[in-house]
Amino acid sequence: MILAGGRGTRMGRVDKGLQPFRGATLAAHVLRRLAPQVHVVAINANRNQEAYAALGAPVLPDELTGFEGPLAGLQTGLRHCATDLLVTAPCDSPFLPPDLVQRLRDALVTQQADLALAVTMETDEAGVAHKQPHPVFSLVRKSALPRLDAYLAEGGRRMDGWHKSIKVAEVLFNDAAAFRNINTLAELQQEEQARDAAPTLQDVVSCLSGYDPHAVPVSQAQHIIREFVQPVRAVEKVALRAALGRVLAADLVSPISVPAHDNSAMDGFAFAGDQLDGEHPTTLQVIGAVYAGRPSDLRPQAGECVRIMTGGVMPPGCDTVLPQELAAGITDDHVTIAPRTVKTGDNRRFKGEDLMEGSPALKAGKIVRPADLGLIASLGIAEVPVRRKLRVAFFSTGDELRSIGEPLAPGCVYDSNRYTLHGMLTRLGVELVDMGIVKDDPASLEAALRDACESADAVITSGGVSVGAADYTKQIMATLGDVTFWTIGMRPGRPMAFGKIHSNGHSAFLFGLPGNPVAVMVTFYFFARHALLRMMGASASDDLLVQARSFGPIRKKPGRTEYQRGILTVNADGAREVRITGSQGSGILRSMAEANCMVVLPDHQGNVAAGDLVDVLLFEGLI
Ligand code: AMP
Ligand code: MG
DSSP states (O other): OEEOOSOOGGGTTOOGGGSEETTEEHHHHHHHHHGGGSSOOOEEOSSOHHHHHTTTSOEEOOSSSSOOOHHHHHHHHHHHOOSSEEEEEETTOTTOOTTHHHHHHHHHHHTTOSEEEEEEEEEOTTSOEEEEEEEEEEEEEGGGHHHHHHHHHTTOOOHHHHHTTSOEEEEEOSOGGGGOOOOSHHHHHHHHHHHHTSOOHHHHHTTSTTOOTTSEEHHHHHHHHHHHOOOOOOEEEEEGGGGTTOBBSSOEEOSSOBSSSOEESSSEEEEOGGGOOSSSOEEEEEEEEEOTTOOOOOOOOTTEEEEEOTTOBOOTTOOEEEEGGGOSEEOSSEEEEOTTSOOTTTTEEOTTSSBOTTSEEEOTTOBOOHHHHHHHHHTTOOEEEEEOOOEEEEEEEOTTEEOTTSOOOTTOEEOOHHHHHHHHHHHHTOEEEEEEEEOSOHHHHHHHHHHHHHHOSEEEEESSOSTTOSSSHHHHHHHTEEEEEEEEEEESOOEEEEEEEEETTEEEEEEEEOSSHHHHHHHIIIIIHHHHHHHHTOOOOOOOEEEEEESSOBOOOTTSEEEEEEEEEEOTTSOEEEEEOSOOOTTOHHHHHHOSEEEEEOTTOOOBOTTOEEEEEESTTOO
16 A cells, blocks of 8 residues: 555645656656555555546545544555555655565564564764664554554554554665655655656657567667666776777867977988979089987078988978989989979978877777877877776576586586676776676575666676566566666567666666577677767767678578678688578577677568678677
């Protein structure tokens, strides 16, 4: 029973449960979280009963008149309750725990209590931990009704007063934030604003026409993910070398011009080009030599030149360099230039040709590569602002999984997904949190997801998201946040979970990848990878597909995207050719290891004939 019978005195007497919150009402959120945990939900309300009834649950007013508090609601609930147990939750607690009922019930049964209530530990300002009971989050036996009636008849109205007459079991919950309620309009606004900063999945999806989670085209799933994830904001400065593979957090503006002066591109002779004669040889007197990195005050006049080395600063008045090997004649102090050997301006590098002072040398969002390190060094910049490294936690789910080193019991397999993920994530340059194997058991899964959520920016799981999977992964994921389960129009890798989960004030983006080893890689490469890059702050870039001729025919059904493992080679004529590797079963990792690329066959594509051009994504280069 959702307790919505209060007067709402702290909310300016508005009806709390009906306050708009994240696209619904507060009570609707509570209902949504409670419904999967119980047989039937009812709402206890003394006003606006029609509005509550619209939520699709029976509405029961207090039988005691005069807004007598939560015990009056409880009494009504117990009187109408068709089951042996009644659970209560207040209408302003939209974050209540997904395992509230289960845990209260376990304690009620094992301790043979009349009532079980939730408690959390809270730390006060002095840093001392106190037990905080949450009496409105309770599970009560129907058999306690006569004692409640008696307590209320005596005029008792206090929860703790009533609890003295029955046996109470306390259940400690770790996530205190799950019990927070919204007491004032200001708090409500604050919660709404916290959300405004980032869109919900619903916000993103509502802009799409014909969205159906059971049939999501690849491009749509990619779009939703791209719109939903947010980059990490924190920036740090790192020494230049350490910036390799990191994402630039700001434009790098060149503090100098590179090169700083006009200079020679060759070893030779520098002079003013207007002296060249198109018909006759030109002979110039050599007045001195200019070396790279050594300033000179030579100023050649008409009929004069300087000997100059590559990188030497062009003396005033000089705009042309004759490479030494092109000279028609060289003596100790003269050089002769044959007609039409060089033209004015040849072999001169301009100041700022590489980079002009004040212009952006590299843009924010760029992943720093070797050339960038060099470029940044050429600007004399020693420290580079980069985005904080993304932290990605990952684990495998499945009772059948064993870790390397463990004996392989019948029907079990070694966990390979964690290793593939380790490899792909390492290449991306994120910080890894490898959380091992998690059993298909609700408590372990919830603990692992919470732990991952509290320690990382993104969580990647494998397994347990397929249709009809006999495990709890989906169930638990759904209760921890804004998570959607897709059937994607692709092969391999149809099932996938995506969203954002929350735990104890932390949140993380969640990628629930399928269990099959090849499906894990494909969904990582085509969905998670882009999302993680975006979270790292990298500017968007498309996969670089190349075209190749298909060596043989490929069977393909239109209406879905297929990713086939391929081996790309260059044939004798220099043309790119791709062959599909052996069996394409989504569990067969060997054919993935043999492949050097994926053949991407888009939705509209039908069968491919031998010799047709297909798109290919090379593994090498998928950082
Ligand atoms: P699931 O989606 O959990 O039903 O898993 C689909 C298939 O992938 C099952 O055959 C699993 O045994 C297999 N699988 C799931 N996780 C892993 C893993 N980490 N390593 C190897 N195989 C796995
Ligand atoms: Mg499984």
